[in-house]
Amino acid sequence: MRQYFIARFLSIIPKLLVITMLIFFGLKLLPGDPLARLVNPEEMSGASLEQMEAKREELGLNDPVIVQYVRWLGNMLKGDFGYSLTSHSPVRKIIAQRFPATLEICGLAMIFAAFFGLLMGCQCARHRNTALDYGNTVIGLIGSSFPGFFVAMCLIMLFALKLKWLPTGGRMTVGETGLLARLKYMVLPSFCLGFSMIANVMRMTRDSMLDVMNRDYITTARAKGEKEGVIFAKHVFRNGCTPVILLLIGRFSLLVGGSTIIETVFNYPGMGMLMITSISASDYQVAMMVLLLAAVMVLLLSAVGDVIIALLDPRVRFGKA
Amino acid sequence: MDTQNTILQIDHLKTRFKVGKKTVYAVNDVNLSVARGHVQGIVGESGCGKSVTMRTVLQLLSPNAYIAGGDILFAPEPGGDAIDLAKMDRYGEEMRAIRGQKIAMIFQNPMASLNPVYTIGSQIMENLLLHEKVDKEEAKKRIINLLAELGIPEPEQRYNEYPHQFSGGMKQRVMIAIAMICNPGLLIADEPTTALDVTIQAQILRLMLELREHHGTSVIIVTHNMGIIAEYCDDVAVMYMGRVVESGTVRQIFQNPQHPYTRALVRCVPVPGMPKTNDLETISGSTPDASIAFDHCEFEPRCKFATEACRKGFPQAVECEPGHMVSCFARGGQS
């Protein structure tokens, strides 16, 4: 068991290296003077050309690329992400503010999509080819067809402007920073993000549960005299939810990607909006770091997903699939 | 029904499947009676409805299947009252109380019949706790004893293992343990050894005979293998196209087969010492499409002895010697 976990987490290292390399070369290819992105701009203001050249030498910008990469990686691990061109503050500080905000709405969206996707998918499987099945399918497909930002604007019109129940955007009111107070800012963005995922989760749940329901061991359970509801909860669901968990985790990168647009609509200060604003301002040091962070997050999550699967399925745990 | 000597009696059972707009007539008119404490064999080609008949007994049918008529009388206690299983609600409490406790069933493919994510101990426990009020320690002891009785080595350790750690034969033993843990009166084995190696087959079947000795369980073995019938069963029923065409003791059926179909079945089993020049009998043609309802004897198109009467209607079951029933106008072609 422990071996499996260690092996799984070690297996992400090569990917991690390739991802960081891609970002590193992406940064190398950026137009403009790299010095401006690496050094605190206040320190460098009014520096002479000689001083800048000295600094360049000191930072090793004239070293071979591989050496630079390794040093850069070391800096990243120390938390030195460079400086933003526009706000002149360290990227680490900016991201540290924005990261939790995105994590909150993506997490809530994930919970939302998982709950309704599983619930509706199970309903479809248990009542297949009935009105309930078709109804759920249509709702799900509507969710994946209406663009999130369009739904967002419609909901802002309805709940924020007409009914005035929820704010039009932002993350918190001054003075009220608790999670509960923030919740009303998170509801609409999370809904818009999660709604588009329901159809996929539901379809996967339905197909997976139906597949398990036809397995012989379900007949065995029935032959024991178990109740239909218990059979579904204990035997069908437990086996049928593994592909759904993998799907959910695989789709997390879609949520993070979608957060760019949704956060912009709701003026929600997360990483997605940070990315848009920094791209619009050609501040690529920030944009690249957001991209890197998102990729690393998705990578780590996929490993966590496999660990969850291993906990659920002994065949994976004992290394025999 | 004589509940003293009979544990299960099936009368005029009909089971059908709705497949799209078609109806499949899987079980057409099955009459069968299983003697208490006997091993009853049911034999027939694949698709003859033998498995469906047995699944109908416990109503373990797919959602598109339904019972179109007939009775399944089951008498758990000798001399007690018989209850009609065919009239019960498929998912109802009465039916669930029978399943696993009074009548247990094991299936053709032991590889797929155990839930991969639970230990085998907990899967046996599930059946026990459903029907009996025992505390977990006590239950565990009983399960381990049963596993030992069924020839599973190191039962304490195996109790906590998962199905994928067991071989096919061992899995079938676990299935038997699930079936036997509540000491059911009747054990239905639906092709229990078809998916297993020949050497394992004999072990599993012998095990079922031992269970009958020790627990007094009546056993039904469904198979397409006449050799298994000859070796392990007391009585046998021969099925063709959803009907029992002939039934009796194994001796009666093998020595004095009446129905042309039974005769062909008996003669297509090679017997050791048989002269090499003797041809094994084959049955010409193939089983007709079950989605077409017949208005006369289903075997007629393949029968060498068919007469005008065979094309007009269904033969009634006749007792040709005590306990030996046959449904055929031609009665083995002697007429």
Next chain:
Amino acid sequence: MEAKKKSTRSSNSKRQFQKLLANKLSLVGFIILVVITLMCTFAFLLTKWDPSFIDMSLRYAEPSSEHILGCDQSGRDVWARVLYGGRISIAIGIVCSVLANVLGAAVGCVSGYYGGKLDQALVFVKEIFGCFPTTMIVLVVMGLSGQGVLVMCTIFVLTGWPSTMSYVRSRMLSLKTETFVENLRSTGVGSISIMFRHLLPNTLGVFIINITTNIGGYVLSEAGLSFLGLGVPKGIPTWGNMLNAARSFTVMSEHPLLWIIPGIAVSLFALGAHFLGDGLRDVFDVKTED
């Protein structure tokens, strides 16, 4: 023999077509797609206005008999812009979807058939792609390279192949072990021919489903990017560029018609594609795979 094979194949596709007609959802989807596409293609029959004709005197004009859906912030006819804008949005959707799936199928085919080191490498590349949120890559590249239809389509195709690739690859892995492949090889049929002529057609069902659904997906992506102002250049009318107007709070709250109309157009089109795709899944009897 050959004739018999042909007849079973045609009766098979006939049966699938009947199944498709019987599936009401996919029929509705199909009709939506065809109607919208036809309306956009023959836009000049449905409106007399030029979608790019600016008339500042008609800024935010209310719907009238002349301009049935009113005019936008530059006094351009909204109805004409929806129709003509659809042309480009739909074209982008179709082209990107077909190319991305062809690329995915080709890579998956090669990867699954040859296996070994090549397969490992391609799967590794696929997984690296999977780590980056697609929208974010597209945004960064679009930001760096500047807006343009061609650039956008290229990035869509380059980021869109992995899901088809992994399905085709896994089908290939199981198909190549079948006996008929052994037969083909023993009769001297070349690898390329086995791969693309004999094995690849077996994945046709998923290929068609993915193309259908992805057409909707790319129309949505175009809308999202252009909405952010990072997609199709502003001057070209597309559904996304029309929605972009709503980034101004005044337009969003005061002139909802300007963004609701293209929003509905995008949603309906995507809905049609998803309905059809979902129906095709039943027709080809494919299980969901990720």
